[in-house]
Amino acid sequence: MSPGRLLLVFENQCLCSALCVQVTMRRKMLWALFCLVLALLPSQTAVMSVDLGSEWMKVAIVKPVLPLFLTISPWIIDCVLLDGNPYSISCLFFMYSQLLTSINNPKFVYRYLQSLLGKKHDNPQVAFYQKRFSEHQLVKDASRGTVVFRNSEIMQYSPEELLGMVLNYSRGLAQDFAEQPIKDAVITVPAFFNQAERRAVLQAAQMAGVKVLQLINDNTAVALNYGVFRRKDINSTAQNMMFYDMGSGSTTATIVTYQTVKTKDSGTQPQLQIRGVGFDRSLGGFEMDLRLRDHLAKLFNEQKKTKKDVRENHRAMAKLLKEAQRLKTVLSANAEFMAQVEGLLDEMDFKAKVTRVEFEALCADLFERVPGPVQEALSSAEMSLDEIEQVILVGGSTRVPKVQEVLLKSVGKEELGKNINADEAAAMGAVYQAAALSKAFKVKPFLVREAAVFPIQVEFTRETEDEDGSRSLKHNKRILFQRMAPYPQRKVITFNRYTDDFAFDINYGDLSFLGQNDLSVFGSLNLTTVQLSGVSSSFQKHMDAESKGIKAHFNMDESGMLLLDRVESVFETIVEEKDEESTLTKLGNTISSLFGGGSSEPNANVTEPVQDEEEVPSESGKEQSKEEAEAKEEEKEAKEAAEEEKEAAAEEKEAAEEEKAAGKEEKDAAAAKKAKPQKRTKFSEDVSVELQVNDILNPSLEAIASSNKKLQDLTDRDLEKQEREKTLNSLEAFIFETQDKMYQEEYQAVVSEEEKETITTKLSEASAWMDEDGYSAVTKELREKLQELRKLCKAMFFRVEERRKWPDHLAALESMLNHSSFFLRSVKLTPEDDQIFTEVELKTLDRVINETITWKNDTVAEQEKRSPTERPVLLSKDIESKLSLLDREVHYLLNKAKFAKPRAKAKANSTVSESSSKPTGQNTDSSSQSQPKDETASTGTSAKATILLHVQIGTQVSYNFSLHKWESNGKE
Numbered sequence: 010m011s012p013g014r015l016l017l018v019f020e021n022q023c024l025c026s027a028l029c030v031q032v033t034m035r036r037k038m039l040w041a042l043f044c045l046v047l048a049l050l051p052s053q054t055a056v057m058s059v060d061l062g063s064e065w066m067k068v069a070i071v072k073p074v075l076p077l078f079l080t081i082s083p084w085i086i087d088c089v090l091l092d093g094n095p096y097s098i099s100c101l102f103f104m105y106s107q108l109l110t111s112i113n114n115p116k117f118v119y120r121y122l123q124s125l126l127g128k129k130h131d132n133p134q135v136a137f138y139q140k141r142f143s144e145h146q147l148v149k150d151a152s153r154g155t156v157v158f159r160n161s162e163i164m165q166y167s168p169e170e171l172l173g174m175v176l177n178y179s180r181g182l183a184q185d186f187a188e189q190p191i192k193d194a195v196i197t198v199p200a201f202f203n204q205a206e207r208r209a210v211l212q213a214a215q216m217a218g219v220k221v222l223q224l225i226n227d228n229t230a231v232a233l234n235y236g237v238f239r240r241k242d243i244n245s246t247a248q249n250m251m252f253y254d255m256g257s258g259s260t261t262a263t264i265v266t267y268q269t270v271k272t273k274d275s276g277t278q279p280q281l282q283i284r285g286v287g288f289d290r291s292l293g294g295f296e297m298d299l300r301l302r303d304h305l306a307k308l309f310n311e312q313k314k315t316k317k318d319v320r321e322n323h324r325a326m327a328k329l330l331k332e333a334q335r336l337k338t339v340l341s342a343n344a345e346f347m348a349q350v351e352g353l354l355d356e357m358d359f360k361a362k363v364t365r366v367e368f369e370a371l372c373a374d375l376f377e378r379v380p381g382p383v384q385e386a387l388s389s390a391e392m393s394l395d396e397i398e399q400v401i402l403v404g405g406s407t408r409v410p411k412v413q414e415v416l417l418k419s420v421g422k423e424e425l426g427k428n429i430n431a432d433e434a435a436a437m438g439a440v441y442q443a444a445a446l447s448k449a450f451k452v453k454p455f456l457v458r459e460a461a462v463f464p465i466q467v468e469f470t471r472e473t474e475d476e477d478g479s480r481s482l483k484h485n486k487r488i489l490f491q492r493m494a495p496y497p498q499r500k501v502i503t504f505n506r507y508t509d510d511f512a513f514d515i516n517y518g519d520l521s522f523l524g525q526n527d528l529s530v531f532g533s534l535n536l537t538t539v540q541l542s543g544v545s546s547s548f549q550k551h552m553d554a555e556s557k558g559i560k561a562h563f564n565m566d567e568s569g570m571l572l573l574d575r576v577e578s579v580f581e582t583i584v585e586e587k588d589e590e591s592t593l594t595k596l597g598n599t600i601s602s603l604f605g606g607g608s609s610e611p612n613a614n615v616t617e618p619v620q621d622e623e624e625v626p627s628e629s630g631k632e633q634s635k636e637e638a639e640a641k642e643e644e645k646e647a648k649e650a651a652e653e654e655k656e657a658a659a660e661e662k663e664a665a666e667e668e669k670a671a672g673k674e675e676k677d678a679a680a681a682k683k684a685k686p687q688k689r690t691k692f693s694e695d696v697s698v699e700l701q702v703n704d705i706l707n708p709s710l711e712a713i714a715s716s717n718k719k720l721q722d723l724t725d726r727d728l729e730k731q732e733r734e735k736t737l738n739s740l741e742a743f744i745f746e747t748q749d750k751m752y753q754e755e756y757q758a759v760v761s762e763e764e765k766e767t768i769t770t771k772l773s774e775a776s777a778w779m780d781e782d783g784y785s786a787v788t789k790e791l792r793e794k795l796q797e798l799r800k801l802c803k804a805m806f807f808r809v810e811e812r813r814k815w816p817d818h819l820a821a822l823e824s825m826l827n828h829s830s831f832f833l834r835s836v837k838l839t840p841e842d843d844q845i846f847t848e849v850e851l852k853t854l855d856r857v858i859n860e861t862i863t864w865k866n867d868t869v870a871e872q873e874k875r876s877p878t879e880r881p882v883l884l885s886k887d888i889e890s891k892l893s894l895l896d897r898e899v900h901y902l903l904n905k906a907k908f909a910k911p912r913a914k915a916k917a918n919s920t921v922s923e924s925s926s927k928p929t930g931q932n933t934d935s936s937s938q939s940q941p942k943d944e945t946a947s948t949g950t951s952a953k954a955t956i957l958l959h960v961q962i963g964t965q966v967s968y969n970f971s972l973h974k975w976e977s978n979g980k981e
Contacts (some may be wrong), residue, residue: 177217225568236267252265283493347360493521822861
């Protein structure tokens with residue numbers, strides 16, 4: 010054995026015990042980790058989507074092994090009234106009782122919050138909301154300048170907090186169906202939401218503890234849902250579709266292109282790309298409802314049933330709004346309808362006929378605006394209607410016949426597409442995207458390319474020198490994202506002329522395509538001011554290197570949020586390449602590194618290449634900027650200098666040829682050294698960034714913590730309210746059901762007159778207490794009263810329950826004893842040579858059977874002597890214990906017999922040996938040899954047949970307690 014192998018064996022022997030311990034510990038740790046992963050995995054597999062419409066909210070979930078689930082609910086938040094005073098906001102706002110609250114107490118109902126997200130108090134949209142819902146008091150947030158709902162000094166809620174309650178309840182709905190916690194979600198938002206509005210949704214999700222995987226535009230979610238179910242129809246030929254979505258609060262028209270594209274990772278896959286978007290923020294079904302409501306109010310006032318003006322009564326107007334919504338739905342299928350409201354005002358009923366012609370006249374100007382989003386979408390996509398293959402309807406308000414009539418005429422198609430679920434499409438598309446983003450699911454890829462509706466640009470000022478030598482400030486603009494630019498996408502802007510600290514602004518670009526109303530409610534056009542520091546110090550630190558500018562890296566993520574990733578100063582330096590190492594030197598270095606010769610610490614001076622991103626070009630227009638002109642001038646001068654150097658080199662070459670041979674070698678060596686290759690290397694240094702938000706200030710950490718606490722307190726109150734109602738219902742049900750049971754025969758048979766009187770009295774007292782104080786009692790009092798009554802009736806219920814179980818349990822025990830006894834007798838009849846059970850096993854079963862029979866007879870006899878009102882001695886749990894013991898003993902013997910092999914007799918073995926020892930060709934008596942074998946086989950078979958007479962060999966045997974019989978693989 011070689012010394013190397015001896016050393017290896019010695020080391021293995023020395024480390025053997027340590028390795029065994031390490032392997033064992035490692036296996037235990039891996040097993041514990043595996044169990045932990047299994048425990049955590051189910052709680053993180055389900056994901057959900059929330060479609061935040063103006064009026065309706067849709068929640069969809071996806072969970073392994075289950076299909077997609079979706080629920081549609083009205084988006085209403087109401088306050089709970091206690092003694093006439095609101096004490097909390099209830100998140101149980103999706104049920105019919107909460108819809109009634111919007112009629113009875115409209116002041117404490119919050120709806121259509123979407124239009125207030127990301128808006129300052131002086132925004133015209135806030136005044137428009139106040140006009141629609143005059144019952145609310147909207148005040149200004151002193152710290153942020155946004156809107157706050159104020160009902161009292163205590164009850165003040167921002168739209169983000171109210172939206173957080175909506176998301177929290179949405180998650181509750183999803184978790185109840187999924188039966189596991191859910192944190193990840195994809196939330197839909199209107200395509201026209203700007204940066205401030207999207208941040209408001211993210212802040213609301215943060216308050217609710219929901220992790221947002223993506224904010225997806227609702228039109229994109231609809232397009233994704235449409236494309237997912239038509240994958241086979243998508244090919245390399247572009248297909249242009251238009252989705253016209255008229256909801257309750259707004260209208261959007263979207264042009265989408267479907268086609269297959271090649272990807273590096275997954276080959277050819279289908280893709281949708283948003284090409285054009287047009288919208289109208291205030292065109293929707295709710296405006297139609299309001300106009301119908303005002304028309305009904307006018308008709309009621311004309312009837313002169315009361316001196317009061319119905320428009321001044323918020324509750325009456327809420328009733329008319331509900332009737333107007335019903336009326337609009339009915340008029341979509343009928344030419345006229347009779348509107349009626351009972352007890353509208355001063356107990357006076359209202360009834361009036363409204364026709365579809367009247368409705369269309371009331372909303373004539375709204376119908377004229379229907380084609381607007383279509384034309385705007387075509388303009389942004391730079392397409393014509395001839396390029397659109399189909400116009401597909403989405404949204405509930407597209408069901409209005411006049412809307413379809415005007416839209417069909419404007420698009421010039423034969424018909425409108427109705428091959429998609431107008432209500433569920435956005436939620437189902439969003440939940441598909443949630444599954445694609447989640448690591449717990451693997452779905453077929455479907456590429457999505459969103460589009461930025463509003464352009465974004467960077468603006469900065471720079472000092473320049475004019476032709477006359479004077480210096481002035483010049484305002485520069487760089488387009489960061491053009492209108493309809495696809496995202497997610499990264500961009501980088503380079504500032505070449507700055508060597509000191511400076512600032513630049515991020516603003517919206519040209520919004521001239523917006524109407525005057527949309528522009529007035531848009532909000533601030535200035536997004537962020539970025540102040541950079543550390544620019545000057547980076548230049549002083551790298552004075553020997555060539556500056557390549559200050560690069561700002563931007564990212565518009567999947568949610569359409571613009572982020573500034575980092576800002577860095579980029580420099581370039583010249584590094585001489587090392588001489589080519591010989592093969593032996595490389596081999597030596599490699600061997601040296603294998604034996605620890607190399608350094609494991611990274612070199613602090615190693616430069617990394619700058620990330621290659623899309624460079625945003627400087628502004629180009631009709632005139633060329635001065636910066637570009639200077640750059641071209643420098644380039645020209647550099648070319649002239651290069652030509653001069655070439656001429657000088659030629660002259661030097663001619664002079665070199667005339668030199669003597671002795672000096673030629675030295676000059677050749679110098680020239681070779683001069684021509685040594687050089688490498689240009691870029692490196693960067695981060696610049697400090699300070700951001701100042703200019704549109705809507707983000708809430709402070711203290712404000713976020715306060716909002717989280719407020720939402721948690723409200724959630725706890727809701728849970729407490731639910732618990733109280735549950736306990737109250739349980740107490741009421743217990744009292745009524747027990748009072749009824751006291752008149753039933755099976756209960757009267759087990760209670761004495763004294764016990765019956767006590768129970769009846771206590772139930773009557775509890776019923777009277779419920780009528781007087783129970784409905785205002787707290788949860789603790791209700792729970793204590795319920796526990797007191799249950800404790801009082803516990804003995805009675807126990808006796809009744811035991812008497813119900815006796816017949817079935819005793820019949821099962823009797824059947825088990827019969828089968829066990831028969832099995833034991835069958836086993837004992839087996840010949841001793843074929844017996845497969847030991848004497849101890851048979852005696853154990855015999856003892857168990859006898860003890861069970863004795864216990865049964867004695868206990869039944871003792872129970873018959875006792876009064877039905879006394880605690881029984883024959884208990885169902887004892888019978889079940891005896892059944893289990895018998896079943897265990899019999900199953901043990903049955904399983905042993907099932908796998909037992911027949912014994913081969915000695916005579917048969919000897920005969921076989923003798924026959925095999927005879928020489929070849931010697932005749933034998935075939936009858937004398939085959940007879941013992943037949944006897945052995947017959948004996949073994951008969952033994953098994955005797956042992957397992959009532960079961961089939963090789964099957965799984967069990968006893969069915971409910972049917973009182975033995976079963977074998979589901980058969981008796």
